[in-house]
Amino acid sequence: xxKHNNDGRFGIHGGQYIPETLMNAVLELxxxxxxxxxxxxxxxxxxxxxxxxxGRPSRLYYAKKMTEDLGGAKIYLKREDxxxxxxxxxxxxxxxxxxxxxxxxxxxxxxxxxxxxxxATATAAAxxxxxxxxxxxxxxxxxxxxxxxxxxxxxxxxxxxxxxxSTLKDAVSEAMREWTRRISxxxxxxGSVMGPHPFPTIVRDFQAVISKEIxxxxxxxxxxxxxxxxxCVGGGSNAIGSFYHFIDDEDVRLxxxxxxxxxxxxxxxxxxxxxxxxxxxxxxxxYFCQDEFGQIAPVYSISAGLDYPGIGPEHAHLHDIGRAEYxxxxxxxxxxxxxxxxxxxxxxxxxxSAHAVAYAKKLAKEMDKDxxxxxxxxxxxxxxxxxxxxxxxxNIYE
Amino acid sequence: xxxxxxAKAFENKKAFIPFITCGDPDLDTTKKCVIAAVENxxxxxxxxxxxxxxxxxxxVIQEANERALKGGVTTDKIFDLVKExxxxxxxxxxxxxxxxxxxxxxxxxxxxxxxxxGIDGIIIPDLPFEEKNEFLPECEKYNVALISLIAPTSExxxxxxxxxxQGFLYIVSSLGVTGTRSEITTDxxxxxxxxxxxxxxxxxxxxxxSTPEQGKKMAALSDGAIVGSAIIKIIAKYKxxxxxxxxxxxxxxxxxxx
Numbered sequence: 001x002x003k004h005n006n007d008g009r010f011g012i013h014g015g016q017y018i019p020e021t022l023m024n025a026v027l028e029l030x031x032x033x034x035x036x037x038x039x040x041x042x043x044x045x046x047x048x049x050x051x052x053x054x055g056r057p058s059r060l061y062y063a064k065k066m067t068e069d070l071g072g073a074k075i076y077l078k079r080e081d082x083x084x085x086x087x088x089x090x091x092x093x094x095x096x097x098x099x100x101x102x103x104x105x106x107x108x109x110x111x112x113x114x115x116x117x118x119x120a121t122a123t124a125a126a127x128x129x130x131x132x133x134x135x136x137x138x139x140x141x142x143x144x145x146x147x148x149x150x151x152x153x154x155x156x157x158x159x160x161x162x163x164x165x166s167t168l169k170d171a172v173s174e175a176m177r178e179w180t181r182r183i184s185x186x187x188x189x190x191g192s193v194m195g196p197h198p199f200p201t202i203v204r205d206f207q208a209v210i211s212k213e214i215x216x217x218x219x220x221x222x223x224x225x226x227x228x229x230x231x232c233v234g235g236g237s238n239a240i241g242s243f244y245h246f247i248d249d250e251d252v253r254l255x256x257x258x259x260x261x262x263x264x265x266x267x268x269x270x271x272x273x274x275x276x277x278x279x280x281x282x283x284x285x286x287y288f289c290q291d292e293f294g295q296i297a298p299v300y301s302i303s304a305g306l307d308y309p310g311i312g313p314e315h316a317h318l319h320d321i322g323r324a325e326y327x328x329x330x331x332x333x334x335x336x337x338x339x340x341x342x343x344x345x346x347x348x349x350x351x352x353s354a355h356a357v358a359y360a361k362k363l364a365k366e367m368d369k370d371x372x373x374x375x376x377x378x379x380x381x382x383x384x385x386x387x388x389x390x391x392x393x394x395n396i397y398e
Numbered sequence: 399x400x401x402x403x404x405a406k407a408f409e410n411k412k413a414f415i416p417f418i419t420c421g422d423p424d425l426d427t428t429k430k431c432v433i434a435a436v437e438n439x440x441x442x443x444x445x446x447x448x449x450x451x452x453x454x455x456x457x458v459i460q461e462a463n464e465r466a467l468k469g470g471v472t473t474d475k476i477f478d479l480v481k482e483x484x485x486x487x488x489x490x491x492x493x494x495x496x497x498x499x500x501x502x503x504x505x506x507x508x509x510x511x512x513x514x515x516g517i518d519g520i521i522i523p524d525l526p527f528e529e530k531n532e533f534l535p536e537c538e539k540y541n542v543a544l545i546s547l548i549a550p551t552s553e554x555x556x557x558x559x560x561x562x563x564q565g566f567l568y569i570v571s572s573l574g575v576t577g578t579r580s581e582i583t584t585d586x587x588x589x590x591x592x593x594x595x596x597x598x599x600x601x602x603x604x605x606x607x608s609t610p611e612q613g614k615k616m617a618a619l620s621d622g623a624i625v626g627s628a629i630i631k632i633i634a635k636y637k638x639x640x641x642x643x644x645x646x647x648x649x650x651x652x653x654x655x656x
Contacts, residue, residue, distance in 0.1 A: 021549035181574035280497040294502025
């Protein structure tokens, strides 16, 4: 199966719909990435950072209690929450920061939703001695106040974004605007498999370590491939990372869980595949939540990390060709799964990852006991405790 | 292809090109502002179709977009507005909007409507040279010039873009987003030299121009000056009463660049 074309397209999706001011910057990035992606020295450095600094490989944990409780398929959890900084975001950031350093850049800028990508970028910047500025929707700085403090502690500047809906999409727009202001010393460390080419490919490749490890680990534990891989999808970086090495294994179901917010049939949703249509935004052609005149919709999810009106172009393509399935999961279902995994396995997942747990719970019950599901726990949930407590009516603040 | 109406804007000395966001604060004010600009010497007008997330704009034009959308303006209402304006206005009119506004409307229908109401060209800031085929076939079919931008970072891309330019070339004066600047430091002269070697199409400079002095300097380097944020600020301040102030500003700018 042809996964993507070389021109930065995934089927009809992708491309480079950006201001002329940024064109040479993305071309320079593409050239640098082509040069380093197969460079043994670069890859050795990155592997060392992954293993020694970020704590890879992450565990593939057999969730015995959850499996027994649900009474269906065997459930494994890919523990990206155990990575340094507490989420899968560090994989991409270490890769991009190393690449930026090789390109002679001294400053990283990033957008962040839940704050995990911002924290990861601030971490890599601290490690590599680079300047760091993170753009975060003002709404999210409130929802994720602890992460704002973490970024500042790591030496980054956090800029609250007050335009639009003051959430992730506006943080992306503002980071893009900042990049057009200052290009020569600055790398835009985009956090998901979205934006203009080559970002969807670069981020995918750095996150593909997740599925590479899942494959090795499940073969070792079970001697066969899983029947389904389930991950949450906002832009879609942990999902594509979890899917990538299984794309050619057509018997493995790939399931992305979108944030339906208060329901995919309401306006307060961020479920792009369920409710969006084809469009061009943030540098890419893909599916977006939008109105009939192409105005981007003010999406909503309890999860700041999934609160984005689009989806990465490779996911849009996998949806088009029917290789991956995308399902909506509501706030309520995600919160229940957040509590369920905490109580059942003693693992507090990020509210983003809880969307995947919620769907897998339903799926496992429908599958036989000899089937295997892998759920990617993309991050840990400490950051979400205060918000979930408030959702449940407990008035606690960080 | 060249849209002959656009060429006319540059026949009368240096061109002054104001930008106005349609529907800020309402469509009637937009119409009156356009007419005031024309009466005071505007040579071509850029009409902005608002977009929810205008990534190439600074705060001033972002806010104008928000105000217009909140006021209920839509692409269809803007086509109706242009039809109205065309009853009296003959100077070239071009749209400035984002790729998704055109794409979601349906490119064929959008460009066909442009032709019907008398739009001469379109500027799409998130459509670089590499992606122009997204809209070019329909633009050519309906004789709507697809106006390209050249940036201070374009470097080796300037000649490539200039060779295939249509209508006029929009030279971005400085890095960053739209908005007024105290100083423009890009070496625009050498960019324009390369443009001239590669095309006969006129070029105008925009981004950051707000004073008659800047306008004069930029127009001297090129074939015209484009002013957006400075006009939007006037409209934001005077709202429904802004047409007379926009007119005065346009006159001051046009007088300085000629």
